[in-house]
Each structure stands twice: as structure tokens, then as C-alpha cells.
Amino acid sequence: MRTVKKQPQPRRWHILVFILPAFLIYTVFAIYPIVESLRLSLYQSIPSAQGTGTTAEFAGLANYMRLWGEPYWAEQFWNALKNNFLLFAMHMLIQNPIALALAALVSIPTLKGAATYRTIFFLPTLLSVVIVGFIWQLILSPLWGITPDFMKWLGIREWFKPWLGLESTALVTVTLISIWQYVGIPLMLFYAGLLNIPEETIEAARIDGLNGWWIFWKVKLPLILPALGVVAILTYIGNFTASFDIIYTLQGGLAGPDYSTDVMGTFLFRTFFGFQSQLGDTYMGATVASVLFFIILVGVAIYLFGVQRRLQRYDF
Amino acid sequence: MASLTRKLERGRAGLSSLGIHAILIAYSVLALFPLYLILLNSFKSRRGIFGDPAGLPNESTFSTKGYQSVITNSDFPLYFGNSLVVTGVALFFILLFGAMAAHALSEYDFPGSTFIGLYLILGIMVPIRLGTVALLKLIVDLNLANTLTALILVYTAQGLPVAIFIFSEFLKNVSHEIKDSARIDGLSEYRIFFEVVIPLVRPVIATVAVFSMIPIWNDLWFPLILSPGESTRTVTLGVQKFVGQYTVDWGAVLAALSVAVVPVLFMYIIFSKQLIRGITAGAVKG
Numbered sequence: 066m067r068t069v070k071k072q073p074q075p076r077r078w079h080i081l082v083f084i085l086p087a088f089l090i091y092t093v094f095a096i097y098p099i100v101e102s103l104r105l106s107l108y109q110s111i112p113s114a115q116g117t118g119t120t121a122e123f124a125g126l127a128n129y130m131r132l133w134g135e136p137y138w139a140e141q142f143w144n145a146l147k148n149n150f151l152l153f154a155m156h157m158l159i160q161n162p163i164a165l166a167l168a169a170l171v172s173i174p175t176l177k178g179a180a181t182y183r184t185i186f187f188l189p190t191l192l193s194v195v196i197v198g199f200i201w202q203l204i205l206s207p208l209w210g211i212t213p214d215f216m217k218w219l220g221i222r223e224w225f226k227p228w229l230g231l232e233s234t235a236l237v238t239v240t241l242i243s244i245w246q247y248v249g250i251p252l253m254l255f256y257a258g259l260l261n262i263p264e265e266t267i268e269a270a271r272i273d274g275l276n277g278w279w280i281f282w283k284v285k286l287p288l289i290l291p292a293l294g295v296v297a298i299l300t301y302i303g304n305f306t307a308s309f310d311i312i313y314t315l316q317g318g319l320a321g322p323d324y325s326t327d328v329m330g331t332f333l334f335r336t337f338f339g340f341q342s343q344l345g346d347t348y349m350g351a352t353v354a355s356v357l358f359f360i361i362l363v364g365v366a367i368y369l370f371g372v373q374r375r376l377q378r379y380d381f
Numbered sequence: 382m383a384s385l386t387r388k389l390e391r392g393r394a395g396l397s398s399l400g401i402h403a404i405l406i407a408y409s410v411l412a413l414f415p416l417y418l419i420l421l422n423s424f425k426s427r428r429g430i431f432g433d434p435a436g437l438p439n440e441s442t443f444s445t446k447g448y449q450s451v452i453t454n455s456d457f458p459l460y461f462g463n464s465l466v467v468t469g470v471a472l473f474f475i476l477l478f479g480a481m482a483a484h485a486l487s488e489y490d491f492p493g494s495t496f497i498g499l500y501l502i503l504g505i506m507v508p509i510r511l512g513t514v515a516l517l518k519l520i521v522d523l524n525l526a527n528t529l530t531a532l533i534l535v536y537t538a539q540g541l542p543v544a545i546f547i548f549s550e551f552l553k554n555v556s557h558e559i560k561d562s563a564r565i566d567g568l569s570e571y572r573i574f575f576e577v578v579i580p581l582v583r584p585v586i587a588t589v590a591v592f593s594m595i596p597i598w599n600d601l602w603f604p605l606i607l608s609p610g611e612s613t614r615t616v617t618l619g620v621q622k623f624v625g626q627y628t629v630d631w632g633a634v635l636a637a638l639s640v641a642v643v644p645v646l647f648m649y650i651i652f653s654k655q656l657i658r659g660i661t662a663g664a665v666k667g
Contacts, residue, residue: 079570083485087478087501087541094538095504098512098519105514167408170401178402184653185409188416191645193599193617196638200415203422209431211418245411253656298506306508310601314621330510337514338606351514358511365506 103358105351121348128352138349142356144324145332152240152328153304160244161251161296168255169281183256190249198314201242205229229315232325239326243311247303251296258292259285291373298368305329305357329357423447423635430631447632448640457637459612460619465644467529467615468597471536475593476586478537479544484578486545487552488560498549504542509535510602520607527610535603540593547592551585552578587655591648598645616641 109124132138167186171179189197204210207227216222228238262285270284309330312320318340320327335343337350421437422430429442436442451457486498509516516535517526525531559581563573604618614622620637649656 077489077491077570080485080489080491082571083481083574084497086474087482087545088497090474090478090534091501091504091538091541094516094519094534095509095512095541096500098514098516099507099509100512101515101519102512167405170405173401176398176401180653182405182409184650185412187649187653188646189412191595191599191649192416192642193620193638194601195617195621196419196642197415199634199638200419203418204415211435215435245415302506302508306510309510310599313601333513347514347518354511354514358507361507361511 102351106355145327155240164251172259187249189246194310258289301364447636450633451636464616474537475540483548502546509539587652
């Protein structure tokens, strides 16, 4: 294949050819649906004049008023939102410190078997939530789980509770299972951040007489703050969307017991699709998705303009 | 000299290396024990699973029936094939189109390039699931409901932002000299991409592949909504429906779960070294 160039091409078609496939698929199947969902949230379905079927009619912010005004919707909405923020807080306070501690240990240059540990810690992240859900039921079930027997063996059988089935403990239990599964992701990000720290920086601190513990607090931690920022925003976003999977698998679409593990994802699913006695509603579904969109947008804005900018000075 | 500093470090650190290993091994057990349980129970009969979930299979409970029924008389091979097709094709498009777009954005100056670059990575921050309501409508209008094509298109759209971001970060640091000398040799821009750029980005392909593959293979949301039909179920959805039934063949479920892990595990073990390198090069600096 020989190409003979007579002159520099005036129109650079190749740029278009390179960008267009990604641009089109992304615009049609990612951006358009999100924008269209925002638009649909301003419509309501009313019986059409002909008598059969329904038509969509512009309704302004009426759906939002219903979501926050009608007790049936408002109660579910605020409950799901509260649970989401609890989920986020627990991931930030439990998952990410564990990930940081493990990453700090695994990144010790003299540690033997670091690669093996890293692989093991990441394994649960690779599993589908269906597996994770089933296996933790096998462990925690009061009827056929292994925990009651194990606790009996330890002599503390009376402390056993059906943690996934109690309103007071279900959300925490689901969160801990989610942490068990996903700790690998922040761990990898922290680990990569720690590896990026130049050896000379640490050497200099050591010459100044700092020991391992203080090097971590005074030198390494400030330097991986950007990774901490990335982890925080990923945790925030994942918590609002991805948490659906584990809760739907473990607790079902009604996010039981008595909605105590309901999050925005399961709430959106029920609203849009309907569940058991509840009928699905496209426009209310779009409204819930749109509110979620704005909640995520606020988080992203805080990250981009508040957190990330302030972290910039630590760049090296 | 090196061993001296090492000794000093060990001596001054708060934890001895024995203590460190104790912590890491303890966490390893926590991470592995549930996996061990799945594998263990997949080789047991129903009575063995529920009678003594933690026990090793013995003569009375050992059974490979689960694996047999998964292979012979369930829809599992179909689901498995569906997942392979969806993940494989989507991954191919993500890698190819992602690398093409990232190459164009980092190689050429053209009006609006910054804007298009930002637009294309917006999807990292705004999850595509938020558009589900309109997406389902679109898929139905396109006559793609209950097809694997729908899933492939959606996953490609979902995976492109991260792919473009990681590829761009990587290509930014690649020198232009190789490409310029290829240009002097008279290679077309297309051949430069396929013969020069693709080999250059090979180290990060693994990172992008693993990061894109895991969420696609394990996704429950889009299969549940876009293609819940019997013939288009993915492994994740198929097993989820399976678990929900009353008369469940638990041995088969566990066997199915064990088999379903294999492709992701395989990818991860092959690529785990490059994965770290890729994250170091891209994601964290974002």
C-alpha cells in the first residue's frame, strides 16, 4: 500500500475519522439519554384525548413538587438519600482508611511477597455482586449460615443476630460486605500514589531522623492527598449509582427490612420499573434520576473547585 | 550499604516485619475465605452445603453434580456465551475507538480540541446509569430491546471516557519524534496510528482492559433493564435469577458462580503487573 502525497492535505479528514466513532457512540448512548432524562422529568403522562393510551404533557416542576411534597414519595426519597449519605460516610471512615493502611504496608520496599498480597486484596473486587451476595448469605444466614455454628464453637452463640434481617443492623452489614468487596480499588489508587513518591524525598526525611511511622504521616500522606481526593469523589459517585447492585442482590428490590437499606439506586429502580404492587412511572423515574444527577454534580463541583485546586500545590 | 539502610529502616519503623506480615496475612484470610467457601461447596451435594457449609467434602457429601448440571442441562453455557460476546466486543470497541480518539486529541491541533476532550471524559463523573429512563426508550425505538447489541453499545459508551482519559494521559508523555519520522517516511496518518501508536500504547491497554472489563462482566443493572429476556441473559443476571428461584439446585449455582469468575480472574492475573503501571501513569494524577 503506497500513498503518494501530492501536497499537504488541506482537509484533515483523518482527525474526523479518528474521533467520530467514539464521539457518536458516546453522544448517542451516554450523553443524549442523560439530557433526555432531564427533559422527561419536566413531563407528565395524561390520558390522551382519543381515549386510548396516554400522551406526555409538559408539567414544569410538578414532578419535583410531588417528589418532595407528597408524603408517599417524600418519605422514600429522604430515607434513600439519608441511607446513601450514611453509606458514603461509612465507606470514607472504614473502607478508605483500611485501604490506605494496607497500601502503606504493601508498598514497603523491603516487604517480601508484596505482589501476592496485592493480588489477594484485589480478588474480591473482581467478583460479581451476585457471588458476593450469595456467599455472605451462606456465612451470615441464621438458618444455614456458618456464623452461628462458629460462634457457638467460640462460646458466644448468644451474641449472634440475623444482621442482614434486622432493621437496625442491615445497612451497616450491607456496607461492610460492600467494603469487603471494593477495598481493592482505593487500595490500588493509594498504592500507585505511594509508588510515585521519589525515593530521594523519603531518603531525605530519613536523613533528617524521621522513623517509618513519621515518614508516613509527615511525608507520604501529604504527597498522596491527590489520590485521596480521587478516591473520595469515586466513592461518592459509586455510592449513588453502583450501590444498587449489592443491595438489590442481598435485600431485593424493596431494600428490606422495611426499606432500611433503600438507597437512591433501588428507589430509582422501583420508581421507574415498578415493583410488585407499585406501578412503574417513566416520568417520576426521570425525576429521581435527575435529582441524583444534580446531587452528583454538586459533589463533583466541590471536588473540582474546592478539593482538587487546593491539592494542586502538592503536585510534584 | 543498601542492607544497612534496610536494617535501619526496619529497626526504626513502628512495626517489625513479622508484625506486618501478621496483619497482611490476617487480611488475606478475610479476603480469601469466602472464595474458598464457594469453591469448597461447589463440590458438595445439597445436604453437604446446608448441613455443614464450612466442612470439607467427604465420601457422603462429595459431588460434581453441580458442574455436570451446569454443563449439560441448564442455560448456563448460553449465558456464559452471551457475557463473553458482550464483554469481548464492547472491550474491543472501547480499546480501538478510545485509542483512536485519544490519539487524535493528543496528536493534532484543531479547533475545539480542548472542548471535545473535556466532553469525552465527562462520563467519568456522570454515570451513564442516570440516563437509564431515556436509554430504555431509545433502545426500544431502535428495536434493540433484548439484544446483545444494546448491551454492547451501552457498555462501549460507558467505557470510552475512562479509556480516552487513560490513553490521553499516556500519549501526552510520548515523544513526537517517532511519529514525525514515520511521517517523513511517507506513512499515511492511518498507518501511523496502527503501526506506530498502537504498539506504543500497549502497556496501558492492559490497564484500560481490566478497568473496563470488570464492571461490564459483573454488571447487573443494564442486563436487568435492557435485555432481561431468556436468550440474552448474561451470566450475572442468569445466576441472579437462578438464586431467586425456590427449587434451586444449589450445587449448580455454586458451580456456575465458580466458573463465572474464571474469565475475570484470568485477565487480572495476566495483566496485574501492567495494571499497576497504568494506574501510576494515569489515574492518580487526574
